[in-house]
């Protein structure tokens with residue numbers, strides 16, 4: 326069994342029933358993804374548009390791709406129709422553009438809205454209060470070809486487990502609040518949070534999807 330297959334199996338054994346694994350394969354070669362595929366993995370996460378499209382061409386068509394990186398508006402068109410989900414929608418402007426391009430292409434794009442709860446200013450996303458307000462004002466009701474399936478977040482990059490847990494807890498709380506305040510919101514139930522070093526905490530706080538890269542594929546060489 327390949328190292329990737331062994332790592333994948335070890336990670337899968339730690340996931341409770343119902344939690345889905347997004348295998349984050351960014352910066353790793355097609356061969357590594359192929360090994361994960363042969364071990365049964367079908368859901369992969371990539372953070373760069375060109376890299377995703379390139380890998381997609383070389384790998385089986387039943388792979389579901391999640392885009393998880395910061396998406397520049399000039400790259401949106403290259404992604405529409407090629408991905409199962411865009412997890413990293415971090416602005417209203419980007420969402421509107423995805424909606425417009427999806428409608429033009431005749432597809433419905435599934436997205437998550439990225440929430441910024443981490444301490445680092447460099448991370449992207451809606452602030453929690455901003456997002457509550459966006460939903461309250463009905464921002465989603467005018468979308469034509471986009472389905473908002475839930476939220477995505479990254480915790481602070483720290484060894485302080487309590488801070489990490491508090492970040493995940495805040496996102497789960499935000500999700501519950503949005504649902505309660507917008508009862509007509511349908512199919513809003515995915516909570517994507519947790520990476521290699523912190524996914525058990527994310528699961529404890531209610532993650533439905535975890536995005537795990539280096540624990541499966543090894544360290545990335547940038």
Ligand SMILES: *Cc1c(COP(=O)(O)O)cnc(C)c1O
Pocket residue numbers: 349351372393394479519520521522536537538539540
């Ligand atoms: C790279 C990345 C991950 C995976 O990180 P690992 O530490 O390798 O598990 C998860 N989520 C996002 C948004 C990423 O960019």
